[in-house]
Amino acid sequence: MxxxxxxxxxxxxxxxxxxxxxxxxxxxxxxxxxxxxxxxxxxxxxxVQREEFEAVREMAVKAREDNVQLATRVEALEARLAELTGQAAPAAAAKPRAKK
CATH class of the missing domain: 1.20.5 (Single alpha-helices involved in coiled-coils or other helix-helix interfaces)
Incomplete structure (x- = not known):
């Protein structure tokens, strides 16, 4: 056994x-x-899912950068226009603050 x-x-x-x-x-x-x-x-x-949040965040950052570039371009064009017309350049509008 x-x-x-x-x-x-x-x-x-x-x-x-x-x-x-x-x-x-x-x-x-x-x-x-x-x-x-x-x-x-x-x-x-x-x-929202993380991927969606990151995509919207990237879009917002790019839009902010584009906005700053366009504001700079508008100021330069206004200064050039004032120079050509012989007028005083308009007072610069309050610049948008960059968010962190």
Missing amino acids: STGPNRILDEFAKLMTDAAGAAQGVRREVETAFRAQAERMLNSMDI
């Missing part, structure tokens, strides 16, 4: 392997359910 203890240990090892596999399956299901619930909650709060 030397196969008795080995057989019990083999069955126990098989049982533990099956239990570990079942635990992994449960873990995957819980993770999937948690992610789905978190996604539903975030969607209901109308929160």
Whole structure:
């Protein structure tokens, strides 16, 4: 009867392997359910995704840079026009402050 203890240990090892596999399956299901619930909650709060935020931020930075360039160009054109017409250059309007 030397196969008795080995057989019990083999069955126990098989049982533990099956239990570990079942635990992994449960873990995957819980993770999937948690992610789905978190996604539903975030969607209901109308929160923007990081990619969308970064795209809009880049557009705002570019628009601000374009605005500064255009303001500089307008000032130069006004000065040139004043020079050509012999009038005093208009007082420079308050320059937009650069935001940080």
